[in-house]
Amino acid sequence: MLLGVSAIVFLMITLTPGDPVEIMLADQRATPEQVAALRRDLGLDRPLVERFLVFLGNALRGDFGISFFHRRPVWDVIAERLPATIELTLFSLLVAVLVAIPLGVIAAVKRDTWLDRALSAASLFGVSLPGFWFGILLILLFAVELRLLPVGGRIGFGFDVLRITGFLLVDTLLAGDIAALRNVLTHLMLPAITLGLPTAALLARVIRSSMAEVLASDYVLFAEAKGLPRRRVLLLHALKNALIPTVTVTAIETGQLLGGNMIVETVFGWPGLGRLVVESIFARNYPLVQAAVLLYAVTYVMLNFAADLLYTALNPKVRL
Amino acid sequence: MTMAEPLLAVRGLRTVFPTRRGLLAACDGVDLQLAAGEALGVVGESGSGKSVTFLSVLGLIRPPGRIDAGEILFEGRNLIRLPAAALRTLRGRAMALAMQDSLSALNPALTIGTQIVETILAHGLARSRAAARDRAVELLHCVGIPSPDRRLNDYPHQFSGGMRQRAMIAIALAAEPKLLVADEPTTALDVTIRAQVLDLIDRLRRERGLAVALITHDLGVVAERCDRVMVMYAGQVVEEGPTAEVIARPRHPYTRGLLASLPSLEDPDRPIDAIPGQVPDLTHVDAGCRFRNRCPLAVELCMQPVELRALGANRLSRCIRAEAVA
Ligand SMILES: Nc1ncnc2c1ncn2[C@@H]1O[C@H](COP(=O)(O)OP(=O)(O)OP(=O)(O)O)[C@@H](O)[C@H]1O
Ligand code: SF4
Numbered sequence: 001m002l003l004g005v006s007a008i009v010f011l012m013i014t015l016t017p018g019d020p021v022e023i024m025l026a027d028q029r030a031t032p033e034q035v036a037a038l039r040r041d042l043g044l045d046r047p048l049v050e051r052f053l054v055f056l057g058n059a060l061r062g063d064f065g066i067s068f069f070h071r072r073p074v075w076d077v078i079a080e081r082l083p084a085t086i087e088l089t090l091f092s093l094l095v096a097v098l099v100a101i102p103l104g105v106i107a108a109v110k111r112d113t114w115l116d117r118a119l120s121a122a123s124l125f126g127v128s129l130p131g132f133w134f135g136i137l138l139i140l141l142f143a144v145e146l147r148l149l150p151v152g153g154r155i156g157f158g159f160d161v162l163r164i165t166g167f168l169l170v171d172t173l174l175a176g177d178i179a180a181l182r183n184v185l186t187h188l189m190l191p192a193i194t195l196g197l198p199t200a201a202l203l204a205r206v207i208r209s210s211m212a213e214v215l216a217s218d219y220v221l222f223a224e225a226k227g228l229p230r231r232r233v234l235l236l237h238a239l240k241n242a243l244i245p246t247v248t249v250t251a252i253e254t255g256q257l258l259g260g261n262m263i264v265e266t267v268f269g270w271p272g273l274g275r276l277v278v279e280s281i282f283a284r285n286y287p288l289v290q291a292a293v294l295l296y297a298v299t300y301v302m303l304n305f306a307a308d309l310l311y312t313a314l315n316p317k318v319r320l
Numbered sequence: 321m322t323m324a325e326p327l328l329a330v331r332g333l334r335t336v337f338p339t340r341r342g343l344l345a346a347c348d349g350v351d352l353q354l355a356a357g358e359a360l361g362v363v364g365e366s367g368s369g370k371s372v373t374f375l376s377v378l379g380l381i382r383p384p385g386r387i388d389a390g391e392i393l394f395e396g397r398n399l400i401r402l403p404a405a406a407l408r409t410l411r412g413r414a415m416a417l418a419m420q421d422s423l424s425a426l427n428p429a430l431t432i433g434t435q436i437v438e439t440i441l442a443h444g445l446a447r448s449r450a451a452a453r454d455r456a457v458e459l460l461h462c463v464g465i466p467s468p469d470r471r472l473n474d475y476p477h478q479f480s481g482g483m484r485q486r487a488m489i490a491i492a493l494a495a496e497p498k499l500l501v502a503d504e505p506t507t508a509l510d511v512t513i514r515a516q517v518l519d520l521i522d523r524l525r526r527e528r529g530l531a532v533a534l535i536t537h538d539l540g541v542v543a544e545r546c547d548r549v550m551v552m553y554a555g556q557v558v559e560e561g562p563t564a565e566v567i568a569r570p571r572h573p574y575t576r577g578l579l580a581s582l583p584s585l586e587d588p589d590r591p592i593d594a595i596p597g598q599v600p601d602l603t604h605v606d607a608g609c610r611f612r613n614r615c616p617l618a619v620e621l622c623m624q625p626v627e628l629r630a631l632g633a634n635r636l637s638r639c640i641r642a643e644a645v646a
């Protein structure tokens with residue numbers, strides 16, 4: 001599967017019109033000799049099949065080549081940007097889950113009331129929200145109009161935090177710098193909401209339907225017959241079972257979040273992998289795009305694997 | 321015991337569900353009484369309202385279903401007037417439910433231990449989790465589960481069918497209720513395990529004075545285990561009386577039909593007479609006898625409302641021709 005993904009990406013990116021060398025040298029007046037030299041340097045004078053095989057061979061050894069643009073190993077460039085993206089993705093996921101669980105549970109408990117219908121309409125709206133539009137709207141409202149939150153970036157100027165892990169939430173905590181931590185959180189807020197809300201809407205729908213099914217089950221009736229407090233019936237007996245099918249959807253959605261990053265990171269000037277990939281596509285920076293897509297694919301596969309593991313952990317019946 | 325104030329007295333209970341075809345009265349004017357230590361058999365075709373009647377008693381009718389009329393007196397208190405929180409403290413503690421399929425009744429994601437301990441703790445019957453656990457071990461031991469200490473950590477699916485059914489009963493009875501509603505507790509079990517479970521319920525009844533409402537399709541079980549039997553048809557009680565008497569001499573054509581549809585023990589070759597015809601649509605019933613479209617004894621007068629009436633000291637029948645039933 002990963003091989004297929006690599007081949008498709010390789011073909012798509014090399015066959016799109018536009019020449020990396022011309023883009024790189026666009027603002028310098030280069031002689032045809034210089035262009036040819038750079039092309040030879042980058043290996044672009046080779047036939048397509050050979051380039052693909054070389055790419056594959058190197059990739060298998062963990063070598064993704066040199067980023068045309070940065071003139072540094074692709075992997076180094078990616079590794080530098082990765083923490084920002086992971087941090088944003090995880091935080092968005094947290095936002096999504098924290099929003100989705102209560103809404104899904106409430107909708108299921110109040111099934112077929114006006115509240116359920118309102119939530120269901122809201123989530124339909126949320127699922128179909130275009131990310132860039134919503135992001136810009138949030139920026140205009142909270143950053144430009146109300147001036148409550150920053151427009152973009154990960155951390156304000158004037159904060160100097162030692163980057164140990166690259167995860168600013170962790171780094172600020174390690175440094176014990178609470179003001180910086182708060183600043184990082186304010187920067188995370190808008191992009192995380194933009195990225196997480198459609199996911200929250202989708203998860204809420206999934207939770208609502210699995211919760212509704214569970215609430216009609218014999219074991220919930222039996223739990224009520226035992227005289228347990230309603231909160232325990234809903235949040236332990238029902239929710240624990242209702243979350244099992246949700247886990248798989250969440251893992252798949254995390255993959256979607258990674259994709260959604262490209263738009264949101266660009267809108268919010270977030271220095272992560274998504275924005276790097278977008279820039280690299282425009283610059284026809286083949287090695288970087290290939291490596292990034294491969295990374296996305298591997299992550300996607302691993303997320304599905306993690307979903308299976310979690311599913312097993314939550315569901316004692318399959319744990320045999 | 322029969323003369324004493326009954327533990328449970330239900331009068332004129334009517335429970336309805338809104339459906340697309342109209343309001344469905346799943347039980348409609350049900351009267352019943354149950355004393356401590358007594359076992360009441362509840363029989364009737366599928367859909368006759370047995371489960372709904374007793375779920376109403378437990379206050380477990382889910383919206384949009386609701387109790388529309390009647391009173392449910394438990395130790396003299398009307399449960400219908402009780403606020404939800406007060407009713408909840410009675411559930412499990414005063415009255416409990418055992419269900420047909422323990423695999424679906426027990427939570428698949430929680431251990432047996434958790435499911436017993438939470439009941440004990442919810443009713444404040446143990447000072448600590450450890451004390452509750454000790455009680456749980458005792459309860460499992462009491463229903464005949466070997467090495468209960470270890471089995472507490474098992475999930476329901478790790479129990480065999482018969483053991484799980486007994487464990488469910490132990491869980492239902494963890495807070496020592498006075499009334500057990502057993503809704504077809506043995507239907508899913510094979511003969512030997514069925515006997516084990518029924519023996520267990522019998523024993524608890526004798527030892528603790530537990531009142532049992534045993535809902536079943538099996539008249540044989542009723543004959544063996546219940547002092548009294550109540551026959552339901554289309555949401556109403558049509559006959560009630562001491563089990564032996566009702567079986568020997570039914571006073572309602574429906575009961576007679578039910579008995580005739582059983583394979584006979586003395587004469588296994590006797591053909592089984594299923595009652596012909598269909599149960600009336602519960603969303604559109606008239607005031608007359610609900611059995612009249614299937615009744616071999618029906619007369620003109622059966623179109624009039626028919627009340628449940630006393631026949632002698634301890635028999636009840638909802639039939640104007642009760643004396644003619646043979
Ligand atoms: N939640 C509900 N919504 C609508 N109708 C219901 C609901 N629950 C029960 N009913 C209806 O009420 C009637 C009585 O149902 P009930 O479950 O009490 O029958 P039962 O005598 O227990 O039957 P069985 O022997 O099959 O368990 C049936 O016609 C059923 O369709
Ligand atoms: S009242 Fe009439 S119809 Fe109803 S059971 Fe008796 S004889 Fe039959």
Ligand SMILES: [Mg+2]
Pocket residue numbers: 370371372503
């Ligand atoms: Mg039933």
